Amino acid sequence: MSFTKYLRAAKEGDRSAVDNIFALYEPLLMKEARIDGVFDEDLYQELRIILLNCIRTIRI
């Protein structure tokens, strides 16, 4: 299945598609959730919320 299909499904609230996109962007979130080289759990959580919001708000 292509990324666009996943994204469309995730926008409509398909749980497994959302999980797939999360798995895909996990490394990016992990990378960005570091402050001065230290992994910050709170920031990681915030970024996950941002990813959910992005899935909901992006227009395709």
Place this chain on the structure above:
Amino acid sequence: MLRILQQNMFPYSLIQRDAVGLLFKVFLKNFEQEDTAVWKRNSGKDEDQIIQNQFTAYLCKAIGRRKFQFIRKQAVKNAHEVTGDLSEREISLVEEIDLLANLPPLAQLENQQLLTALLGLTERERYILLAHTFSDRGFSELAQELNSSYKAVSVAYCRAAKKVRLEMGGEPE
């Protein structure tokens, strides 16, 4: 395999073990879903890949903004943290008492809800509202001072009052 991951990808000893575990799980998941095009290298030519790149860019922008906000918030929190040193703490307490007495009337308000409602207004609205209600100054006088018309000031006052009422959970009218 976990050890290889730890050594090669994350030389940071400060990263928690469960974080590495999570990464490992994700890593395993990659192998399971090889049919999903998402794990292949993105050349950016295919329409699907263009959309993916757009989404990633959109996400990166949002992440950058949120991260900046988060770090700034944390810096403010750290700046206000009281140190564990007792002698320093005593000094700060004395200062706090002095500060409270000299604070402007707005900061002396005890009703936290009202205070947050007032802080949500713009400076001009706050000034008009407080000057009209507490100092009993007329709209025409305020209009002259703020270089605007009687009508504009009265409208601004009504709006400010409405906002405060809404913020405190009351009816707008």
